[in-house]
Amino acid sequence: MAPPSKYSPEFREEAVQIALRSSKTISEVARELELNSETLRGWVKKYQKQQEPAADAELTVNERARLKELERRNRELEMEVTFLKKAALGSTGRCNIAGRTGAGGVAGWRGSVVRGCRTCRSERSGGGGRRGSRSARSAAR
Template structure:
């Protein structure tokens, strides 16, 4: 009888996170979880392929917010530069 173990998506995600986010080696993470190196290597490879260049909805929203904030800060910086130059010119 060859029973193939089934793993939940949550388990796989957490196992992959040990390697990709917490810096575990595949061998160490696999050993601590009681799974084979090959299994974990496959999950990590698939996760990297799926996330390669793809942002989640939250990440896209955060990127958009940060880009807007960056634009506003650059504009404020230019205004302050001009004001500083104006006052420096007229103070003497």
């Protein structure tokens, strides 16, 4: 069994409060109180751990309301993203997002098979290539 502490619980609590409220380091406060800095540091850690809410603690009414609001907002944003992805596909099946082409290549290049836009995930094929283009030859095989 450990020997009884030479510091009273009141002294410990007061030392911890001084350390937490002070702009000084724990080592400086310990030196002023004539304590070992590691002793004071241990008291501070123990105090902070006791003040932490338990991981499985129930949410307060305000926290539940905030969580519910954030979940609602998240659903709205997910629906908006889905809508905008669908709207990004033009009637030609090509992505109309600036700087993107449905062909997955350079805008205006007409010989490719459309591989799909990474932004809107379109996967339509086409490309209006010329006769004898690579896409037409591979389709004929």
